[in-house]
Amino acid sequence: MVVQALIDQGVDTVFGYPGGAVLPIYDEVFQQNSIKHILVRHEQGAVHAAEGYARATGKPGVCLVTSGPGATNAVTGLTDALMDSIPIIVLTGQVPTFMIGSDAFQEADTVGITRPCTKHNWLVKETDKLSDVLHEAFHVSTSGRPGPVLVDIPKDVQFATGSYSAPKPSTSHYQPQVKGDMEAITELVAAIETAKRPVFYTGGGVVNSGPGASQLLRELVDATGFPITSTLMGLGCYPASGDRWLGMLGMHGLYEANMAMHGCDLMINIGARFDDRITGRIDAFSPKSKKAHIDIDPSSINKVIKADIPIVGDVGHVLEDILKVWKSRGRKTNSEAVAKWWSQIDEWKTVDCLKFEQKGKVIKPQYALERLEALTKDHDRYICTEVGQHQMWAAQYLGFEDPNRWMTSGGLGTMGYGFPASIGVQMGHPDALVINVAGEASWLMNMQELGTAMQFNLPVKQFILNNERLGMVRQWQELLHGERYSHSWSESLPDFVKLAEAFGAKGIICSDPDDLDDAIMEMINHDGPVLFDCLVEKHENCFPMIPSGKAHNEMLLGEAETQGVIDAKGSVLV
Amino acid sequence: MSALKLKKGSTSHSAYNLRPTFSDVVEKHTLAVLVENEPGVLARVIGLFSGRGYNIESLTVAEVDHQGHLSRITIVTAGTPQVIEQIKAQLGRIVSVHEVHDLTVEGPSVERELAMFKVSGKGDKRVEALRLADIFRANVVDSTLETFVFEITGAPEKIDAFADLMRPLGLTEVARTGVAALPRGD
Numbered sequence: 018m019v020v021q022a023l024i025d026q027g028v029d030t031v032f033g034y035p036g037g038a039v040l041p042i043y044d045e046v047f048q049q050n051s052i053k054h055i056l057v058r059h060e061q062g063a064v065h066a067a068e069g070y071a072r073a074t075g076k077p078g079v080c081l082v083t084s085g086p087g088a089t090n091a092v093t094g095l096t097d098a099l100m101d102s103i104p105i106i107v108l109t110g111q112v113p114t115f116m117i118g119s120d121a122f123q124e125a126d127t128v129g130i131t132r133p134c135t136k137h138n139w140l141v142k143e144t145d146k147l148s149d150v151l152h153e154a155f156h157v158s159t160s161g162r163p164g165p166v167l168v169d170i171p172k173d174v175q176f177a178t179g180s181y182s183a184p185k186p187s188t189s190h191y192q193p194q195v196k197g198d199m200e201a202i203t204e205l206v207a208a209i210e211t212a213k214r215p216v217f218y219t220g221g222g223v224v225n226s227g228p229g230a231s232q233l234l235r236e237l238v239d240a241t242g243f244p245i246t247s248t249l250m251g252l253g254c255y256p257a258s259g260d261r262w263l264g265m266l267g268m269h270g271l272y273e274a275n276m277a278m279h280g281c282d283l284m285i286n287i288g289a290r291f292d293d294r295i296t297g298r299i300d301a302f303s304p305k306s307k308k309a310h311i312d313i314d315p316s317s318i319n320k321v322i323k324a325d326i327p328i329v330g331d332v333g334h335v336l337e338d339i340l341k342v343w344k345s346r347g348r349k350t351n352s353e354a355v356a357k358w359w360s361q362i363d364e365w366k367t368v369d370c371l372k373f374e375q376k377g378k379v380i381k382p383q384y385a386l387e388r389l390e391a392l393t394k395d396h397d398r399y400i401c402t403e404v405g406q407h408q409m410w411a412a413q414y415l416g417f418e419d420p421n422r423w424m425t426s427g428g429l430g431t432m433g434y435g436f437p438a439s440i441g442v443q444m445g446h447p448d449a450l451v452i453n454v455a456g457e458a459s460w461l462m463n464m465q466e467l468g469t470a471m472q473f474n475l476p477v478k479q480f481i482l483n484n485e486r487l488g489m490v491r492q493w494q495e496l497l498h499g500e501r502y503s504h505s506w507s508e509s510l511p512d513f514v515k516l517a518e519a520f521g522a523k524g525i526i527c528s529d530p531d532d533l534d535d536a537i538m539e540m541i542n543h544d545g546p547v548l549f550d551c552l553v554e555k556h557e558n559c560f561p562m563i564p565s566g567k568a569h570n571e572m573l574l575g576e577a578e579t580q581g582v583i584d585a586k587g588s589v590l591v
Numbered sequence: 592m593s594a595l596k597l598k599k600g601s602t603s604h605s606a607y608n609l610r611p612t613f614s615d616v617v618e619k620h621t622l623a624v625l626v627e628n629e630p631g632v633l634a635r636v637i638g639l640f641s642g643r644g645y646n647i648e649s650l651t652v653a654e655v656d657h658q659g660h661l662s663r664i665t666i667v668t669a670g671t672p673q674v675i676e677q678i679k680a681q682l683g684r685i686v687s688v689h690e691v692h693d694l695t696v697e698g699p700s701v702e703r704e705l706a707m708f709k710v711s712g713k714g715d716k717r718v719e720a721l722r723l724a725d726i727f728r729a730n731v732v733d734s735t736l737e738t739f740v741f742e743i744t745g746a747p748e749k750i751d752a753f754a755d756l757m758r759p760l761g762l763t764e765v766a767r768t769g770v771a772a773l774p775r776g777d
Contacts, residue, residue, distance in 0.1 A: 132635060132638055133642050137685075140630070161684075190689050191686050315680045318680070
């Protein structure tokens with residue numbers, strides 16, 4: 018019944034790991050050919066792979082794991098998906114209903130443990146209700162603000178036979194509003210018409226709203242000529258090669274993007290949530306602007322930053338209405354003032370905040386990413402990352418032309434996310450070039466998935482910027498803790514080439530900038546998983562940076578400016 | 592319609608009408624939350640309050656519509672206007688929650704609480720306790736030669752006042768139900 022429900026929901030891929038309490042479902046999986054099952058090596062990997070699959074395809078990702086440790090291992094992935102609003106459905110086995118509460122073997126209170134890290138979860142105790150709950154799980158996961166859901170199925174419920182009902186449009190009371198309030202939309206259009214220093218600030222909500230939303234966004238941005246910046250989660254909604262693109266904003270965002278946010282008079286937040294990585298010091302955040310906030314989740318509005326024009330609705334629907342109203346009122350903007358605003362922005366751009374110098378025989382991480390960008394940008398390319406400095410550099414130095422091409426753990430910041438995510442992406446796009454930009458420490462957190470990549474012939478490229486350090490931790494210790502580098506270096510690292518070969522994969526090591534291009538080409542051209550050990554400068558810091566407790570216009574641009582920049586109040590922030 | 596122009600059932604309202612001032616004044620609000628009567632729903636609501644660091648001053652819950660599988664949770668909470676708005680919005684996004692009503696801003700409402708007080712004493716104190724109970728319209732629901740159990744119903748403030756009076760007279764145990772509240776009129 019479970020497999021039938023998944024097939025009827027259009028699922029073609031399931032990531033999972035069997036165990037005692039989920040064997041009846043695995044027996045069903047064995048006896049069919051419609052759904053591919055990807056055997057991961059750890060349940061955390063299954064959830065991240067499902068996240069990568071969901072993010073890259075726009076379809077929900079599905080996991081199947083067992084009770085107890087299977088479920089608890091899934092918790093990190095569930096929390097990650099909750100923070101980044103990724104639609105995934107996790108099915109967990111549970112001990113039989115008559116043993117629940119008896120501390121049975123591999124029993125855990127799965128719905129209790131996962132309640133705060135799912136959008137919703139269910140424990141199904143009656144087989145007759147199972148199919149309806151599974152269909153509702155897909156509805157809840159993908160409607161409104163997407164998120165992870167979990168269905169816990171006791172083993173006796175799996176064994177029993179019950180009546181199956183096919184999916185039908187959900188009749189539950191959970192039907193989030195998608196159309197924005199027209200009065201508010203008209204107020205926003207009026208603000209667009211008169212704004213002197215406008216900026217679009219977009220986020221992952223645009224990706225989640227579907228490719229149509231990105232098209233509408235591009236139309237609106239290009240028609241108004243307003244500058245646009247994006248959060249880490251929203252990269253690709255507006256093309257990096259577009260005229261109006263300012264680059265990413267936030268803690269490690271571009272100078273021009275943050276200065277534009279600070280100095281604007283109209284901020285149009287589309288599907289972003291004023292995260293603390295974006296706002297910096299709240300009371301100094303964009304002090305002179307009127308702020309419009311479009312979000313499908315009413316709780317995002319006024320949570321951190323007061324919205325002057327709040328609009329609850331789906332980004333795609335709201336953008337469509339904005340364009341309609343704006344066009345019907347004569348496509349007006351204050352073009353003279355906006356041109357002046359652009360000349361100010363162009364001045365900020367001359368700071369060239371991402372400049373670096375590749376000299377000597379040690380590869381700079383920025384240079385490695387610049388070459389990776391140059392040699393892969395014309396491919397059908399998907400990028401995943403782990404978490405840390407390499408993630409920020411990837412966001413800064415790689416260009417994304419389309420949504421769903423960039424998979425990274427933004428909200429939770431989960432080291433170990435990228436490798437399994439890249440496996441999920443490759444499952445969704447078997448012929449594409451899938452690269453995971455990683456740090457050596459993050460990559461080791463889920464390295465067991467190399468077995469998965471080999472077993473299913475998934476040619477994922479692991480591009481490891483190896484500085485033998487927890488680079489971001491090291492950077493903070495340098496800036497904040499008197500250069501006392503407590504446990505932030507990686508000792509006893511494996512020989513990554515031999516490690517790759519031990520799994521039957523290809524390993525490449527590169528330490529000389531002159532060899533880099535050839536090595537990257539070798540990685541791209543190899544038909545199979547590649548572990549690329551790129552030895553980079555060990556003490557490079559990630560700039561620009563807004564230090565904790567500072568405002569957007571107080572960015573650090575380089576090493577010279579870092580002395581004593583974070584005060585006692587800022588140092589308690591993360 | 593409330594002072595904030597909140598439509599009834601604020602899970603479906605437009606946030607356009609939702610413009611709290613970011614003031615620091617802590618206000619006490621009574622929320623009525625209609626939820627699906629299913630296992631774990633109370634844990635979802637309480638987990639939201641503990642997980643996000645909100646206050647619960649009192650909480651009552653009971654099924655109110657057996658056929659519709661609905662329970663009503665009445666929560667008294669305190670916070671700045673921004674926090675109160677967040678609490679309502681966060682409650683509204685719990686999948687099992689049907690409606691969230693802020694009785695404090697959605698027009699006048701009546702609040703009642705039931706409490707039981709055990710008072711033990713002899714002589715004058717015992718007589719005085721009985722006399723005060725009469726004034727507060729509290730009923731004696733159990734009596735021994737040295738104790739009374741009083742039952743009192745009323746607004747929380749009235750129950751607080753009664754507790755203050757009973758304390759010097761030998762108050763030994765208190766049980767309170769928490770607030771149940773309904774809007775007045777239609």
